[in-house]
Amino acid sequence: MNRKPRVIIITGQPCTGKTTLGRKLSKDLKLPLISKDEIREVLYNNFDYKNDEATTSISTLNFELMFSFLNSILYSRTSCIIENVFEPKKYNSVFNELKNKYNVDFIQILLYANGDTLFERFKNRAVT
Secondary structure (H helix, E strand, O other): OOOOOOOEEEEOOOOOOOOHHHHHHHHHHOOOOEHHHHHHHHHHHOOOOOOHHHHHHHHHEEEEEEEEHHHHHHOOOOOEEEEEOOOHHHHHHHHHHHHHHOOOOOEEEEOOOHHHHHHHHHHHHOOO
16 A cells, blocks of 8 residues: 655745755655755856846746656655745645645645844845
């Protein structure tokens, strides 16, 4: 009997530690990680993003790639982790479609941090 695949959804505002937690869980649980930051880096390194329109296009492409990768992983009945700022109004329907299509269970982790911590993380991120 095949086990139901599970997707761990890590979400929260920027600088709350989504990528850090995703990498740790990926390593500890030996599950593939679909990371917004890793995909975004590839896109920004390969496309001109000096205007708002390009930045919006890259952001849209980032989400499309993430869900394409997720579809491929779920097609193989493999559990995984995905992290991004998932707005419920926009993405709940997408996750529900995947649940129905692949008979998958979702576990959602919502991260948050206090204002001082977020401010420090934003400052550090701006430097890198």
